[in-house]
Structure formats: C-alpha cells, structure tokens
Amino acid sequence: MYIVHGPAASPFVRKLCIFLGEKGLAFERRELDPLDKSPRFLAMNPIGRVPILEEPDGNLVSDSSVICDYLERIHPTPPLFPVEPRARARALWLEEYADTKLVEICARVYWMQVLIPARSGQPVDADAVKEYVDQEFPTVLGYFESCAPATDAIVDGQFGIADIALASPIRLLSLAGDPLDASRWPRFDAYTRRVLARPAAVALHEAELHATEVFGRTGNAPTGTTATGTA
Numbered sequence: 746m747y748i749v750h751g752p753a754a755s756p757f758v759r760k761l762c763i764f765l766g767e768k769g770l771a772f773e774r775r776e777l778d779p780l781d782k783s784p785r786f787l788a789m790n791p792i793g794r795v796p797i798l799e800e801p802d803g804n805l806v807s808d809s810s811v812i813c814d815y816l817e818r819i820h821p822t823p824p825l826f827p828v829e830p831r832a833r834a835r836a837l838w839l840e841e842y843a844d845t846k847l848v849e850i851c852a853r854v855y856w857m858q859v860l861i862p863a864r865s866g867q868p869v870d871a872d873a874v875k876e877y878v879d880q881e882f883p884t885v886l887g888y889f890e891s892c893a894p895a896t897d898a899i900v901d902g903q904f905g906i907a908d909i910a911l912a913s914p915i916r917l918l919s920l921a922g923d924p925l926d927a928s929r930w931p932r933f934d935a936y937t938r939r940v941l942a943r944p945a946a947v948a949l950h951e952a953e954l955h956a957t958e959v960f961g962r963t964g965n966a967p968t969g970t971t972a973t974g975t976a
C-alpha cells in the first residue's frame with residue numbers, strides 16, 4: 746500500500762490523496778508537520794516539503810506534480826492526464842496556476858483564519874481578511890470564473906489533474922470557515938463544489954476537519970503516526 750506523508754489540511758497533500766482515490770489506489774496518510782524540519786523529514790525530502798509518497802518497497806517520491814505524473818505512468822487507468830498535446834499543456838498550465846497563485850491566496854486566508862489566531866492568542870482580524878480577499882482574489886478568481894466548466898472537467902470534458910489541482914486549495918477556504926463567495930464567482934464555485942463532492946475528495950473530510958481543529962487549537966500540525974484518510 747502507498748503511504749502519503751503530510752497533514753490532511755495541506756492543499757498539496759489533498760491533491761495527491763484525491764488523485765490516488767480517483768485512481769482507485771489504496772493509501773494510508775501519515776502525519777508529518779511540514780514546518781518541523783526534523784532530520785528524518787529532511788532525509789526524506791531535503792527541500793522539507795510535503796507531500797512525500799512512500800511506495801511499498803520504501804522508494805520515496807516528492808512534490809505533488811512529480812508524484813501525480815509518476816502515478817499516471819505506472820497506473821494509466823483511469824487516465825487523469827490528457828494525451829492530446831494541446832489539452833495536456835492546458836491541464837498542466839492550470840495545475841501550475843493552481844499550485845502557485847491559487848494555493849498562495851487560499852492558504853493565506855487559512856493562516857489568517859486558523860493559524861495566526863491560534864499562535865497569537867488574538868481573535869481573527871476579519872477586516873484584514875476581507876481586505877486581503879478584496880485585493881488578491883478578483884484577478885485570480887476572475888480568470889477561473891471565465892473558464893469554469895458546467896461539469897467537473899475543465900479540460901476537454903475529461904476529469905483529471907487540472908480539476909483536482911484547482912479544487913484542492915479551494916477546500917482550504919471552507920475549512921477556514923470563509924468559503925468562496927458564490928455570488929461573485931458562481932461558476933467556479935459550483936464547479937469546484939462538484940469536484941469536491943466526488944467520493945475521493947469526500948473520503949478526506951474527517952481527516953481535514955481533524956487537522957483544522959488541531960491547527961486552530963495548537964497552531965501546529967497534528968503529530969504522531971496515526972494513519973487516516975485511507976481511500
């Protein structure tokens with residue numbers, strides 16, 4: 746069985762877990778705090794980032810994009826990457842945009858709503874969150890609103906890596922108690938809701954809520970070796 750190292754709240758861990766679930770591959774998720782750069786963690790991935798995939802023979806693969814591409818090659822069915830070159834480029838571009846700017850702005854809201862209050866002991870600065878969202882969201886979300894599909898597949902009607910990568914950071918907003926504003930971005934909101942309603946994403950809910958509860962109470966990621974989120 747595969748092992749995914751990293752907390753369930755991480756958008757990159759979520760992306761990988763959904764990908765594995767959509768492939769029908771069994772996995773266990775093991776807690777690993779990405780901010781605690783322990784020697785063990787850095788020996789697994791010298792960059793000190795999660796997710797890390799551990800294969801049954803102990804082989805380690807890092808970086809959600811590298812891992813998903815690798816899994817696609819060794820488990821091609823069902824296909825989650827387009828084959829046609831232009832569609833593939835479009836999917837990889839959307840994955841890249843999601844992994845960079847979309848993660849950045851959604852993770853920032855999660856930090857402001859969950860982690861900063863836990864660490865500072867101060868209440869959520871709702872004005873600062875609103876100001877951040879008003880300033881940073883329109884350009885990014887406006888683009889995704891303009892190309893959001895009426896289905897759960899943004900590239901060529903075939904569900905896959907782009908859909909998983911786009912929905913994964915959006916889930917952070919709900920976990921932070923500050924969901925995407927459906928009145929401003931109705932098509933993208935409905936689209937990501939459809940993706941997140943698929944069984945592979947729903948299977949992660951319990952672990953995501955637990956991680957957020959721990960982050961909000963302690964300011965740190967869950968620890969221990971508890972395996973959760975098996976799909």
Ligand SMILES: N[C@@H](CCC(=O)N[C@@H](CS)C(=O)NCC(=O)O)C(=O)O
Pocket residue numbers: 755756757758779780793794795796807808809810844
């Ligand atoms: N490109 C990487 C990004 C992974 C990443 O940034 N993960 C975050 C957790 S959401 C992390 O490990 N952060 C720790 C750090 O940057 O120190 C991927 O796709 O896996």
